[in-house]
Amino acid sequence: MIKVTHFLIFLSVVGLIFLNYEIKNSFQKKEKQIVKLKNLISEKEQNIKLMKAEIAYLSRPERLQRIAEQKLNMKEILPTDIWNIDDISKLYFEKN
Amino acid sequence: MLMIKPKTTIKNKSNFTIAQNKTKIRGNIYDNNGYLIATTIRKYDLVVNPSVLREPKKFEIKLKKIFDNRVPINLKDRLSSKLKYFKVVKNISMEDYNKVLKIGEPGINIEKNYIRKYPGKSLVSHIIGKVDIDGQGVSGVELKLNNELSMSEDIHLSIDSGIQNILRQLLLEQINKFEANAGAAIIMNANNGKIKSIVSLPDYDNNLNNHLSNKQIFNNATKGLYELGSTLKIFTAAMAIESGKVRDDQLIDVSSPILISKSQKISDIKKINFPINLPEIIVHSSNIGTAKIASSLGHQIQKKYFNLLGFNKKVNIEIIETSLPSFNNDNHPSSLMSKSYGYGIQISPLHLTKATAIVLNGGKSISPTLLKYKTVPGKKINVFSENTSKKLRSILYLVVNDKNGTGKSAKSYYYPIGGKTGTVNKFINGKYSKTENIVAFTGAFPIHKPEYVFTIVIDQPKPQKFSSMRNTAGWVIAPMVGKLINRISPILKIKPLNLLPSELGLTKYKIRGASL
Known part of the structure; x- marks a missing residue:
């Protein structure tokens, strides 16, 4: 009887050692993965930052104004272009 | 006998987090609308150790293939030398780096x-x-808010890039037209002190590091001190009305110059032969009249209000480049009189903007700020009463909108503007120059209910043919003011008004011409 329990204990210890090894191994693997992913995230974050800076550079007011004037033939808003919504509707109903 | 060593793995983990924290990237700076003004980006530089290279010549050819003309001229010598460290190309992409590794x-x-x-x-x-x-700040917001930025906090400024661009463009245009030396302009919210735009010209590209002259680096708008002349008459008038020493219908004789000494006298360009009242003195910009008002006020009152307007200290905003105004502290009456119309007192355009805001916003004290979310602690002091403020608004409206006003070319047909011009002979080599001017304009819009105040200063405009050889503020700055306000009002969400002058709710004054 004692021999059987001893054998069972021995087996479970071996099993636990193996389990422990497996867990530790996968833990370390995952940890390495985390480091890699974190580096990747920071890399991507930096790239996003660079892109944002690029967008800001391309949308600087002076450049947008130049493009709007030269390529799109746009003009600045004059006070006469700003209308009250009621006045517009009034005009519309008068016409129809 | 367990093989697990939990302690070491935890230690590794903590080391890793520490390493992450070490590289704190400096925070960004945004404008009022979230436009990115300053950011920190990572870059890679290609570095080579030439002493271990096996075939420098082949390597050089291949590098040239990858980077074209980005390689330095002395590349060949450097690569074949026994240097340990040589920075080949700055700011390369990861792809290029991989190509170099493949060599x-x-x-x-x-x-x-x-x-x-x-x-x-x-x-x-x-x-x-x-x-x-x-990466440590050396000037401007970068220096003053260096602690926050280096803790990787983002800063949101109250500056509006669109308005900044328009203001800068118009000021630059005017400076070029009149071949002026320098210029400065500020637009600020009249009620909460949030600064929408500060321009100082000449300026520089922040990305470039070298070849900057002192003139370019100097901030004329906040650091520069000028005698701002007639614009200071606003404050003399406000003091007079507030202290009750001069009523606004009281007539003052301005027909003859005031003699101070044999060589010095206070005189006007436009001669007015009949007694005029306070609003007329401001609209005609009479030095004699202002000096007489000041002498009835006395040194005490003038000093008290100058201090309340903040002329005795630096303006506390989020940049380091501010300066302390300088005064002529003489007790002689001539000092009192000259200060009343802006001589013998040097202030920065920022000081003038702040003081104008106080006078026109209903008399409440104000603390200018560059931050979007700043709430100013403490109570607001009432420097002037609402009544005084309203009278001043009415007078400044007439300076721009009356046919006798000095700033009538600033008029906009859609937004009621009020302001005061100032033209000062520049103080050069110990005496006032007869030809060199500093011109200034300060005011608010919409003047019946001021939301924004502005100040524009241009240094040494030259007389031009198209301006009939004149270089006064009415000719140099006023034309730009109307244009500026027409353009920025839609951005600031101020609606154009179709009100008659009588519907603005301003006090009515009758202004008589210089000759009856």
Whole structure:
């Protein structure tokens, strides 16, 4: 009887050692993965930052104004272009 | 016998987090609308150890293939030398780096750097300032808020890039037209002190590090001190009305110059032969009249109100480049009189903006700020009463909108503007120059209920043919004011008004012409 329990204990210890090894191994693997992913995230974050800076550079007011004037033939808003919504509707109903 | 060693793994983990925290990237700076003004981006530099290269010549040819003309001229000598460290190309992409690695030489390395970039180039140069090579602020907001920025906090400014661009453009146009030396302009919210735009010209591109002259770096708007002349008559008038020493219908004789000494006298350009009242003195910009008002006020009152308007200290805003006004502290009556119309007192355009805001916003004290979310602690002191403020608004409205006003070319048909011009003979080599001027304009819009105040100063405009050889504020700055306000009002969400002058709710004054 004692021999059987001893054998069972021995087996479970071996099993636990193996389990422990497996867990530790996968833990370390995952940890390495985390480091890699974190580096990747920071890399991507930096790239996003660079892109944002690029967008800001391309949308600087002076450049947008130049493009709007030269390529799109746009003009600045004059006070006469700003209308009250009621006045517009009034005009519309008068016409129809 | 367990093989697990939990302690070591935890230690590794903590080391890793520490390493992450070490590289705190400097925070960004945004404008009022979230436009990126300053940011830190990473860049890679290609570094080579030439002493371990096996075939420098082949390597050089291949490098040239990858980078074209980005390689330095002395590349060949450097690569075949026995140097241990040589920075070949700055700011390369990872793809290019991989290409270089594929050449297969030893001693190739990459250096990670962070650089500060300003996408707007010279849009807000003086306010933002610069950082040194270690990424620490050396001027402007970068210096004053260095602690927050280096803790990787983002800063949101109250500056509006669109308005900044328009103001800068119009000021630059005017400076070029009149061949002036320099200029400064400020637009600020009249009620909460949030600064929408500060321009100082000449300016510089923040991304460039070298070849900057002192003139470019100097911030005329906040650091520069000028005698701002007749614009200060606003404050003399406000003091007079507030203290009750001069009523607004009281007539004052301005027909003859005031003699101070044999060589000095206070005189007017426009001669007025009949007694005029306070609003007329301001609209005609009479030095004699202002001096007489000041002498009835006395030194005490003038000093008290100058201090309340903040002329006795630096303006506390989020940049380091501010200066302390300088006064002529003489007790002689001539000092009192000259200060009343802006001589013998040097203030910065920022001081003038702040003081104008106090007079026109209903008399409440104000603390200018560059931050979007700043709430100013403490109570607001009432420097002037609402009644005084309303009278001044009415007078400044007439300066621009009356046919006798000195600033009538600033008129806009859609937004009621009020303001005061100022033209000062420049003080050069110990005496006042007869030809060199400093011109200034300060005011608010819409004047019946001021939301924004502005100040524009131009240094040494030259007389031009199209301006009938004149270089006064009414000719140099006033034309730009109307244009400016027509353009920025829609951005600031101020609606155009179709009100008659009588419907604005301003006090009515009758202004008589210079000759009856």
